[in-house]
Amino acid sequence: MKLLIEGKAKKIFSTKEKNTLVQYFKDDATAFNNKKRKQFKSKGILNNSISALIFKYLNENRIKTHFIKKISEREQIIKKVKIIPLEVVVRNYSAGSISDKFKIKQGKKFKEPIIEFFLKSDELNDPFMNSAHIKLLNIATAKEIRYLRKLALKINVLLIKLFSKIGIILVDFKLEFGKSNNAIILADEISPDNCRLWDKKSKLSLDKDLFRHDKGNLINAYEYIHTKLNRKLNV
Numbered sequence: 001m002k003l004l005i006e007g008k009a010k011k012i013f014s015t016k017e018k019n020t021l022v023q024y025f026k027d028d029a030t031a032f033n034n035k036k037r038k039q040f041k042s043k044g045i046l047n048n049s050i051s052a053l054i055f056k057y058l059n060e061n062r063i064k065t066h067f068i069k070k071i072s073e074r075e076q077i078i079k080k081v082k083i084i085p086l087e088v089v090v091r092n093y094s095a096g097s098i099s100d101k102f103k104i105k106q107g108k109k110f111k112e113p114i115i116e117f118f119l120k121s122d123e124l125n126d127p128f129m130n131s132a133h134i135k136l137l138n139i140a141t142a143k144e145i146r147y148l149r150k151l152a153l154k155i156n157v158l159l160i161k162l163f164s165k166i167g168i169i170l171v172d173f174k175l176e177f178g179k180s181n182n183a184i185i186l187a188d189e190i191s192p193d194n195c196r197l198w199d200k201k202s203k204l205s206l207d208k209d210l211f212r213h214d215k216g217n218l219i220n221a222y223e224y225i226h227t228k229l230n231r232k233l234n235v
Helices: 043-060 096-102 131-136 142-165 218-233
Strands: 003-006 010-014 020-025 028-031 036-039 067-070 075-079 086-093 109-119 168-180 183-187 195-199
Touching: 020 043, 028 043, 043 067, 043 075, 043 142, 043 218, 086 142, 109 131, 109 142, 131 142, 142 168, 142 183, 142 218
Parallel strands: none
Antiparallel strands: 003 010, 010 020, 020 075, 028 036, 067 075, 086 109, 086 168, 168 183, 168 195
16 A cells, blocks of 8 residues: 555555545644644554444435445545545534634533634644635635535534433534545544543543643543444444
8 A cells, every 4th residue: 555645643545446545543642733742552543443433323324424444443444535625613512712712611502503614724724714715715616615514514413412322512523525526525534533522421521632731531531432432333
């Protein structure tokens, strides 16, 4: 296999099949646009398994994704897509940057989900974008933007339902999408690296905030999420 792309937490390799790739999960954790980083043993193994469980669940619920199958502890086969350079953030509660920017008390439940777009660019520090910016830079058409919003909301409903069943609040999360045969499908990963997850009873973090803000044991939290999801989805 040939290494095609190496990101902060994953590597993408070519395969013998022209329409598939291998996605490899690293042990690296990064925060604040890579200003803070550390390796955690087995983090990549846990994220691979968690993301595979979630993507399989979404596939079964008629969300088209790039995920095909998990093939090893750290690897999964995915469809080859052209990534749309947008990060789509869905917020159900106030936390993180939205609390800081607007002085909203952390933990406030929104009446309806808030969807935000950010340009996928480390160089520019992933700036916020509105629909006009997205169209100006020819990243997506007005129709595609509406579809991304609709799809993100549908995924949100499914994930809220899934996490609620295992006693976890889905505070917010980041999605990335790509195009395959001109169709927009879900790509990248869904794991505690790009979700903000709180325990329903204690409200304690079970995600990368543990590393970001030195709040606790990251691997223990990821193992807890994995165990809960595995039991729920593999009964």
